[in-house]
Amino acid sequence: MFKKELAKTVDSQDYENIASAGMDLSEKTRSASFLQQDNQILFYRSLLKDVDILSTQEALDKFPDVKEYFGKSFGLLERDFARDTEGGYFIRVKKGQTVKLPIQACLFLKRERFKQKVHNIIIIEEAARLYLITGCSASKAANEGFHLGISEFFVKKGGYLNFTMIHSWQKDISVRPISIALLEEEASFISNYICLKPVREIVMYPTAVLLGQGSRAIFNSLILSHPNTLQDIGSRVIFRAKNTQAEITSRAVSLGGKVIARGHLKTESDDIKAHLECRGLVISKRGTIHAIPELETDFREVNLSHEAAIGKISKEEIEYLCSRGLSKDQAQSVIVRGFMDVNILALPDLLKKEIRDLEEKTLKVSL
């Protein structure tokens, strides 16, 4: 049996790291919560009756239909996936339900050299709406840790899922998130990804497959790259139905690490509109940003575009702010903060404020 309160399930010394991944340990601003530490499920609770939240393994045992979803998205794309996962969360919002306050899920690495491997399943039933925030973080002791996170999202007809993932790892942790979202007719999937803290290596290429007419996907990401790190991060949208749309927007700032910013729009149908935007700022001489935008079609009735711009901060912008009385350092910091504008994320006001505060805290230390 779980403890009654989320805050009591974790060591107080880990509070700050967990909060830095966007978790509200008081649960006051959340509809439901889930917490896994290493391979142990420490807590889950839904404050709403129309929301299921539990571990994936328990969901597989409890609900017969969940077996149909497990691995389904990988099958559709003929991709294999790791079977040796332990835990992960299952969330289902029932038909027509709007979950007003966000649901939060935290995957936390506690032990040294632990390899956390989870498989998450998220189902948004017809016309249901959800804001989900997933925070991934690690304790100070979790040296040389590893995290594999498989996520399968199913957004049914007219459903809306706004998924925010905050990575707040430690500098020697390697991370492999693998996620696929399947969207039915008129469904929307919005992914907001934020990674501001140091991490050894992240390789991820989340994919949305637009299966139903009128569906749309949006991927936004804010990435801060620290020295001696690699972030190979992309977003891919596959269009399999007419009248579908997507937007991919990424902002990366390198303080000395390497960022590979990928993006791929692949049409398998007519009547598609999509745009990919990638902007990068290299602050340190040792920093690297490699943008790889890809647009692919065999169809004529499509409108795909991309925009990529990478460079250092322009001297003119710095001088402009200095001419208003800011020092060079202040001007650089204002420009980086502006570049990493949380307004590019599609977030409700509550989460926007939380993420702005987290970003402010991290940038203050990093710049």
Next chain:
Amino acid sequence: MLELRNLSVEVSGKVILKDINFGVKKGEVMILFGPNGSGKTTLIKTIMGFGSYNIKEGKIIFKGKNMNKLPVEKRVRLGLGIMYQHPPKIRGVKLHQLAQFLCKDKKRIEDLANRLSLKEHLGRDLNLDFSGGEMKRSELFQIILQDPDLLLLDEPESGVDIENISIMGGVLNDYLKEEGKSALIITHTGYILDYIKAEKGWVMMDGKFWCAGEPKKMFESIKEAGYEKCKECDVQERIS
């Protein structure tokens, strides 16, 4: 207030300003005329201390202090302010952020934003998708909030429609008159002269100050005869 002594300036290895001697006293408003490429913007940016403008000879003295080696922000702290002709676009940095940095009085920000029709622009990224006129209004807004003692205005009215020139001219004139500020204003169109009372006009050609006189008269004769005639003009006070 400002004194330029034998100032010669080079940009990318090319001498642009040659042996300039010039001064602005407290409360004085000076107008600077000159053909494209004559060095007017270079003069203003050199006074501000921007990086690409190398002083080869001479001194810039402001409030009795040699500013040659001072970084831009220190010149600003001493009381210099610039209104750009072409300000850069800065993504994600909002106009209200700069406004709040420049002025702590929220009411003053709001009143001035209303007067310059910039209320809706406060929450927008600096100069991004601003029209030419909106950029100029935003520049004027910022420099007045900054409240410098010497305003360097680089073509404040270019690209602004007649209605907005009148609004901007009114705001600028009230400010200069009431606060007793000094200004050096570059103008091409001369429209600003209908709103500002300026002490003296100067013509700059080939990196040199050529002649000086009553600004409105000077502008009329420039309009009639062009800048080449300025070289022969005997009505104006000739500057060597």
